[in-house]
Amino acid sequence: MQPKPNIVHLPVYQPGKPVEDVKRELGLSEVIKLASNENPYGASPKAKEAIVREAENVSIYPDGAAVELTAAVARHYGVQPDQIIFGAGSDEIILMIARAFIVPGDETIMAESTFPQYKHNTQIENAVIIEVPLKDGTHDLPAMLDKVTGKTKVIWVCNPNNPTGTIVSAEELESFLDNVPSSVLVVLDEAYCEYIEDPAFPDGIRMVDKYPNVITLRTFSKIYGLASLRIGYGIGRSGVIRSINQVREPFNTSRYAQAAALAAIQDQTFIEECRRANLEGLRTLRAAFERLGLQAFPAYGNFIMVDVQRPATEVFDALLRKGIIVRAGHRGYPNHIRITVGTPEQNAKAISALEAVLKEAKV
Numbered sequence: 001m002q003p004k005p006n007i008v009h010l011p012v013y014q015p016g017k018p019v020e021d022v023k024r025e026l027g028l029s030e031v032i033k034l035a036s037n038e039n040p041y042g043a044s045p046k047a048k049e050a051i052v053r054e055a056e057n058v059s060i061y062p063d064g065a066a067v068e069l070t071a072a073v074a075r076h077y078g079v080q081p082d083q084i085i086f087g088a089g090s091d092e093i094i095l096m097i098a099r100a101f102i103v104p105g106d107e108t109i110m111a112e113s114t115f116p117q118y119k120h121n122t123q124i125e126n127a128v129i130i131e132v133p134l135k136d137g138t139h140d141l142p143a144m145l146d147k148v149t150g151k152t153k154v155i156w157v158c159n160p161n162n163p164t165g166t167i168v169s170a171e172e173l174e175s176f177l178d179n180v181p182s183s184v185l186v187v188l189d190e191a192y193c194e195y196i197e198d199p200a201f202p203d204g205i206r207m208v209d210k211y212p213n214v215i216t217l218r219t220f221s222k223i224y225g226l227a228s229l230r231i232g233y234g235i236g237r238s239g240v241i242r243s244i245n246q247v248r249e250p251f252n253t254s255r256y257a258q259a260a261a262l263a264a265i266q267d268q269t270f271i272e273e274c275r276r277a278n279l280e281g282l283r284t285l286r287a288a289f290e291r292l293g294l295q296a297f298p299a300y301g302n303f304i305m306v307d308v309q310r311p312a313t314e315v316f317d318a319l320l321r322k323g324i325i326v327r328a329g330h331r332g333y334p335n336h337i338r339i340t341v342g343t344p345e346q347n348a349k350a351i352s353a354l355e356a357v358l359k360e361a362k363v
Helices: 019-026 045-057 067-077 090-101 117-124 141-146 170-179 204-210 238-245 255-265 268-291 312-321 344-362
Strands: 084-087 107-111 128-132 152-158 185-189 214-219 232-236 303-307 336-340
Touching (some): 019 312, 141 152, 141 170, 204 232, 268 344
Parallel strands (some): 185 214
């Protein structure tokens, strides 16, 4: 049997190292994972209660249209239910967009160092990938605009960008969207938007209102703390959402995910507390990096990317031996590691371990 020729050389996504594996391999009693941008405070207690209640319905298929959750999300954002589509994480929305809109030979534009699933899914559809280098760790929107041709089908903008954590402003984004042809779909991936208080950050929902060719992606995996349940969503114009729905698999989100997400979005007090704690954690990490003489990109999500001034993979390995799991190996940034913001205790231990690693490297 022969697979599609264009997938033969595709890399397989590499998740962060599991905590228990690291404990066993290195004989450590404690390991702190700050690699996958998970919420260290977990999920809302109301979401956990909803999961327990839903166990009574484990033998029943989920609502294929997620009607109740769709209505709640629509109320939360002030949009219509037919503007929303759910997926197994926003990752699946990315897959469905590629499946719905891209045919072999189409061109798709993205940043050179960004969330890898844009490239992965468009390669599967045999599209032509146009990658534009970041500028100071941020999407270079004018350069991306210059790459638009009559063959361009989709442009991907990760805001905040993963892995660098930077944002493009509302002013920059609107100037960009004003000049993108209406035939080109622009995907705003805003997985970390709930962490941001900066007034310069664009509201993707407002962009959808103004531009018919825009869809924004959001998720319950990050600040809502439901990563294991795999539920995310897209908000766009009804025609765009209908096209994506036509390629959606039936029952693609579980009863547990729908119930937990419904409870989670109704507990905004928990979200506000997580946002406050995350901003404080970012301040702590920035201050530590300044003290250590390290340059970090401006961070707006729940992670920060810092230049450790030596091969990042070496620092990754050294931190791993001390029980701290981070991310390294980002394309174009051989000396940078990405650290998820943890609890105050986790942050303190990560800083202490990094300081020790840097001192050891100088010996």
